[in-house]
Amino acid sequence: MISTQWPCPLPAGGVNSEMALVAEGGDHVGGAQRLLVIPALLGEANQMRRFTVEVMRRLCAAGIPCVLPDLPGTNESLSPLAAQTPGDWQHAMAGAARHFGATHVLTIRGGAMLAPNDLPGWRYAPCTGATQLRHLLRTRIVAAREAGIAETQDGLLALGRAEGLDLAGMWLSADFITEFLGRVPDAEAPHRDILQEALSCGGGLWLRAEPGEDAGQADALAAIIAMALADGRPA
Amino acid sequence: MPAAHPDTDQNLRRILADVLALKPEVVAGFTADTGLFGHLPELDSMAVATLLTELEDRLHITIEDDEIDGDLLDTYSHLLAFVTAKQAA
Numbered sequence: 084m085i086s087t088q089w090p091c092p093l094p095a096g097g098v099n100s101e102m103a104l105v106a107e108g109g110d111h112v113g114g115a116q117r118l119l120v121i122p123a124l125l126g127e128a129n130q131m132r133r134f135t136v137e138v139m140r141r142l143c144a145a146g147i148p149c150v151l152p153d154l155p156g157t158n159e160s161l162s163p164l165a166a167q168t169p170g171d172w173q174h175a176m177a178g179a180a181r182h183f184g185a186t187h188v189l190t191i192r193g194g195a196m197l198a199p200n201d202l203p204g205w206r207y208a209p210c211t212g213a214t215q216l217r218h219l220l221r222t223r224i225v226a227a228r229e230a231g232i233a234e235t236q237d238g239l240l241a242l243g244r245a246e247g248l249d250l251a252g253m254w255l256s257a258d259f260i261t262e263f264l265g266r267v268p269d270a271e272a273p274h275r276d277i278l279q280e281a282l283s284c285g286g287g288l289w290l291r292a293e294p295g296e297d298a299g300q301a302d303a304l305a306a307i308i309a310m311a312l313a314d315g316r317p318a
Numbered sequence: 319m320p321a322a323h324p325d326t327d328q329n330l331r332r333i334l335a336d337v338l339a340l341k342p343e344v345v346a347g348f349t350a351d352t353g354l355f356g357h358l359p360e361l362d363s364m365a366v367a368t369l370l371t372e373l374e375d376r377l378h379i380t381i382e383d384d385e386i387d388g389d390l391l392d393t394y395s396h397l398l399a400f401v402t403a404k405q406a407a
Contacts, residue, residue, distance in 0.1 A: 210375075218371040224383065225367045235383050286336025290368055295339075 084140065091155055092178035094171050102159045103179065106139040107148035116312055118142060119185035119202065120151040121176055121194035126219060126251045127289040128157060133296045134288050135191050141305035147312060149189075152179040154197075165247070165254045169212065169262050173197045188274070189308060192289055195268035203273045205308055208287055212266035216240075219250040240264075277307055322402045326377070330398055333376055337369045350395035355388075366391065379404040 084106045090098035120139060123131035139149040154172050156164035177199045180188065188204030190197070195209035220236045227234045242248060243260040255263070268274070279287045282303040288295050331345040338360035355361050361369070369391075370381050379401060390400055 214371065214375060218367065221370060222364060222367040225363045229363055286339070290337045290372065291339060292362070292364055
């Protein structure tokens with residue numbers, strides 16, 4: 084597992100250098116299959132990071148190289164989060180797919196909304212932007228209530244669409260919030276959904292208050308993908 | 319108030335187990351009077367936000383801000399009655 088840099092295409096043209104985590108062994112360099120992994124978004128990115136990397140380790144051990152690019156504005160990125168929109172992220176992931184020569188894609192949770200549609204693949208526990216935003220708003224409302232401040236979803240959304248909003252410590256621009264609200268995983272994309280029930284071992288780790296790990300769930304998700312690839316089923 | 323459908327009861331227990339990382343045998347032992355908020359250490363205010371979102375997603379209901387009060391998460395039977403009424407609406 085190594086960190087590397089890749090030229091991330093910018094919406095207005097040009098590139099920025101971003102980081103990516105690459106899992107590949109010497110014996111399958113140049114192999115036919117390479118999986119682009121698109122991470123969970125916003126607050127869930129932290130909860131799901133370890134699980135995501137654990138799945139990559141297992142796939143790599145099964146002979147499937149994987150690459151997990153940073154979304155611009157997250158992790159080690161030099162770009163500010165406040166300057167991003169979901170469309171920019173999708174553009175970036177399409178660039179990552181080209182740069183790394185991905186043949187398939189695996190998305191985690193909200194990452195499903197950013198998947199390149201020209202690659203076959205899988206969407207683990209996909210969710211919509213509206214659902215994820217609603218949870219972030221509710222978390223803020225609960226915290227505000229404990230501080231004696233009354234906020235409502237409608238009020239926060241109106242403010243967010245006009246001026247942007249701080250949600251769980253992340254500043255999201257008005258453009259981001261407006262666009263994210265309408266984002267859904269593409270129903271026409273050649274991607275198969277893998278729901279949490281298919282892992283048959285408890286609740287999803289994005290529900291946890293703190294980042295956790297679950298070897299059984301990582302085994303199950305990696306096995307579904309490795310078997311599908313071994314069978315030659317595109318998705 | 320409509321009686322809770324057995325599926326709703328099971329789904330609610332499953333959601334509580336998933337969100338609060340409780341063992342299945344713990345949630346299976348919940349009775350109507352089992353206290354939730356203020357009784358289960360796992361159910362802090364942040365977990366409340368997660369629980370409400372998960373209830374909406376998995377039970378296909380919408381919970382408004384003004385419906386979230388102290389009674390809602392008081393006991394298991396209160397929460398079950400709430401989601402049952404929501405599903406019937």
